Amino acid sequence: MTDILTPAVSDYLLAHCTPADQVLLDLAAETRTTFGGAAGMQISHDEGELLTMLVRLTGARQAVEVGVFTGYSAICIARGLPKDGRLLACDVSQEWTGVARRYWERAEVAERIDLRIAPALDTLRALPFDPALDFALLMRTRKTIRFTIRS
Numbered sequence: 371m372t373d374i375l376t377p378a379v380s381d382y383l384l385a386h387c388t389p390a391d392q393v394l395l396d397l398a399a400e401t402r403t404t405f406g407g408a409a410g411m412q413i414s415h416d417e418g419e420l421l422t423m424l425v426r427l428t429g430a431r432q433a434v435e436v437g438v439f440t441g442y443s444a445i446c447i448a449r450g451l452p453k454d455g456r457l458l459a460c461d462v463s464q465e466w467t468g469v470a471r472r473y474w475e476r477a478e479v480a481e482r483i484d485l486r487i488a489p490a491l492d493t494l495r496a497l498p499f500d501p502a503l504d505f506a507l508l509m510r511t512r513k514t515i516r517f518t519i520r521s
């Protein structure tokens with residue numbers, strides 16, 4: 371997903387961010403080994419660090435992600451949330467999110483993540499008006515990503 375950040379921002383983040391921990395390294399490796407070319411859908415470490423920072427800086431408590439895959443970005447979002455924060459994670463694949471669930475346990479963020487297996491539009495339309503969402507990552511395809519932050 372290196373096309374999301376400009377090279378200057380990506381270089382800056384990689385030079386200054388905390389290196390990926392063993393959980394993220396193992397998740398990236400297992401995703402590559404098990405799913406081959408599909409692993410290209412996974413966000414990069416600098417993008418993950420940016421997500422954690424944005425969630426933390428905005429003080430988001432309620433977040434949503436559309437497009438979980440094997441769960442890398444969900445870990446990064448969940449790490450930016452407070453302990454009582456929640457991430458609603460939407461995907462249609464049991465197979466890919468089965469990997470995600472294992473790594474959420476290892477990363478100790480599983481209790482903050484509510485995974486829904488269904489088309490995201492159905493999940494989102496069924497949400498109550500309250501509580502409002504503070505942060506959203508919409509990432510259904512490799513070429514589509516949008517951040518929405520409400521204060």
Ligand SMILES: C[S@@+](CC[C@H](N)C(=O)[O-])C[C@H]1O[C@@H](n2cnc3c(N)ncnc32)[C@H](O)[C@@H]1O
Nearest residue numbers: 411412413437438439442443461462489490510
């Ligand atoms: C680009 S990947 C997401 C990458 C992920 N955020 C990560 O960091 O590894 C896109 C994901 O969107 C999911 N997806 C596709 N159509 C969907 C839909 N209608 N509702 C929910 N998820 C969908 C796919 O199953 C896939 O896992």
